[in-house]
Amino acid sequence: MPWFAIPFSDLEKRRALTQKFDVEGIPCMIILQPNDDKLDTAVIKDGVELVYRYGVQAFPFTKERLDELREKEKEKRDNQTLSNLLTHDARDVLLGNPSPKQVSVASLKGKTVGLYFSAQWCIPAKKFTPRLISVYKKIKQQLEGKEDEDFEIVFVSSDHNQVDFTTYFETMPWLAIPFDDPTINALAKYFDIRGIPSLVILGPDGKTVTKQGI
Known part of the structure; x- marks a missing residue:
């Protein structure tokens, strides 16, 4: 770590700080504002949440x-x-199957869209994916011939490498954001994704219907 630390041997101080700031679990980061004479009103107790949510933009935490x-x-x-969620200046398409198929994000306009946060290394996610595939296919069958309704899923990968991403995505009948695309981390923060699998449902207008799709 590039910062200071209270010595491990100073148990009394560590206990005192834990009690003073009512720390019940870790990680926890208490942020003290430069206002020594009003310490109680210059304390931010959700520092971890702020860093996770806003990153460096949160500084100076006022x-x-x-x-x-x-x-x-x-x-x-x-x-x-959908456009400002799924595209950026260098990319306005999604991956499809079989490779190298690409689909324009604009083609999803007016559709109900699920953002599927998953990864091959996650056992619960791998177990859930076949079930989601089954539901996806049944919904697509029900919507056949309906011009005013459609449904699509976009895979948002947390895989560790391109090979795992490709292998996993090849089992899926829907679309995907390219591996290691900056949009992936942006979406995870935007929708506050803390674990996988997660499924966010967007309505035909691009607005969030629910973050509890699973």
């Missing part, structure tokens, strides 16, 4: 900065579309 970030987040959600 109320004004956090309010600004929350307002931007609200504005982004209010203006949420």
